[in-house]
Amino acid sequence: MRVGLLTSGGDCPGLNAVIRAAVLNGIKTYDFEMVGIRNGWAGLIDKDVVELPRQAVRGLSGTGGTIIGTSRTHPYDTAGGGPENMKRNLEEMGIDAVVAIGGEGTLAGANRLAKDGLPIVGVPKTIDNDLMATDYTFGFDTAVQIATDAMDRLRTTGESHHRCMVAEVMGRHVGWIALHSGMASGAHAILIPEVRTPMSQVAEWVKQVHDKGRSPLVVVAEGFVPEGQDDPLAAAGNAKDGRPRLGGIGDWVARELEEATGVESRATVLGHIQRGGDPSATDRVLSTRFGMQAMKLVAEHRWGQMVAANGTEIISVPMSAALSGLKKVPLARYEEARVLFGR
Numbered sequence: 001m002r003v004g005l006l007t008s009g010g011d012c013p014g015l016n017a018v019i020r021a022a023v024l025n026g027i028k029t030y031d032f033e034m035v036g037i038r039n040g041w042a043g044l045i046d047k048d049v050v051e052l053p054r055q056a057v058r059g060l061s062g063t064g065g066t067i068i069g070t071s072r073t074h075p076y077d078t079a080g081g082g083p084e085n086m087k088r089n090l091e092e093m094g095i096d097a098v099v100a101i102g103g104e105g106t107l108a109g110a111n112r113l114a115k116d117g118l119p120i121v122g123v124p125k126t127i128d129n130d131l132m133a134t135d136y137t138f139g140f141d142t143a144v145q146i147a148t149d150a151m152d153r154l155r156t157t158g159e160s161h162h163r164c165m166v167a168e169v170m171g172r173h174v175g176w177i178a179l180h181s182g183m184a185s186g187a188h189a190i191l192i193p194e195v196r197t198p199m200s201q202v203a204e205w206v207k208q209v210h211d212k213g214r215s216p217l218v219v220v221a222e223g224f225v226p227e228g229q230d231d232p233l234a235a236a237g238n239a240k241d242g243r244p245r246l247g248g249i250g251d252w253v254a255r256e257l258e259e260a261t262g263v264e265s266r267a268t269v270l271g272h273i274q275r276g277g278d279p280s281a282t283d284r285v286l287s288t289r290f291g292m293q294a295m296k297l298v299a300e301h302r303w304g305q306m307v308a309a310n311g312t313e314i315i316s317v318p319m320s321a322a323l324s325g326l327k328k329v330p331l332a333r334y335e336e337a338r339v340l341f342g343r
């Protein structure tokens, strides 16, 4: 069997570890021939593939990015796309199965293609950790560690200048990165898309902390919706694929807090630093297990299924299970963290 791997959507630490594990397990256990489909669905439309022998994945589990490239090419709405063209291309390239490694957008496409008769299985990825049907996605642990390291640094400069420091982290629709990095670094307020915390409350927390001679640290997810707005801020407009490029909320929050409290405030946007570079050991293990298990799904022709983490087990679930909505931060988790805000 000849198996094609593709990565699609935003990149994420651990993608290379999935590729390595899939290639090694595919070759060793199942005697598959492995190929990489370059740049997400674009490679399937353009027949752009690269052979992935065992040597091609040597030393890859600890590296960031994806060696086969990624894109946000739409599998249906792009010229030359759609299931019939893709089936023909797969046949012409002699590829018998596709492993789509991506987030909710990619998996929605993969699920639709599987329903339209393509031999596809899925591997869930996103640093945002917002996918249903899996306890965790790889990339999240790394992103949280990077954000926590950054906040530890913000705290020492903040303390020196008696400033309020605001850190803007990723999280389009959910606040998992903000919640976990904020808890880990002992933030004095955490603002997430799921909870519309009023700025008057945040200002009160900041004041309490400042009055005790400490430097307040506020963590805000890019998708937090400020008071008086219906949508998150997207200062940079829209991306090529039409979706808003979120960002700008950190500056907005810092300005509002400085005005409300008189405490000098500074904002830092962590941005793509959270997504680049080497995966953590935890993410390498999860990615490796996902990559290996994906080969089992292929061997069993479980088209339309994806691998998922369930406690300490790697299981398989229908891709549709990941698409029934986003995995948001439960209110109870936010309230638990909120007890330690201000002080």
Ligand SMILES: Nc1ncnc2c1ncn2[C@@H]1O[C@H](COP(=O)(O)OP(=O)(O)O)[C@@H](O)[C@H]1O
Binding pocket: 008, 009, 010, 071, 072, 073, 074, 075, 076, 102, 103, 104, 105, 106, 107, 108, 109, 110, 112, 125, 126, 241
């Ligand atoms: N419902 C859908 N059906 C088919 N393709 C989709 C769908 N939603 C998104 N996509 C495609 O998948 C790409 C990747 O999705 P995106 O949300 O950007 O990344 P991720 O896969 O990481 O969630 C999108 O740019 C789009 O081309």
Ligand SMILES: O=P(O)(O)OC[C@H]1O[C@](O)(COP(=O)(O)O)[C@@H](O)[C@@H]1O
Binding pocket: 009, 010, 011, 103, 104, 105, 125, 126, 127, 128, 170, 171, 172, 222, 239, 245, 246, 275
């Ligand atoms: O700058 P880009 O590549 O358009 O992506 C930004 C978005 O990608 C993410 O890092 C991950 O989102 P996806 O998993 O949907 O790709 C979001 O947190 C962020 O909003």
Ligand SMILES: [Mg+2]
Binding pocket: 009, 103, 104, 105
């Ligand atoms: Mg997405």
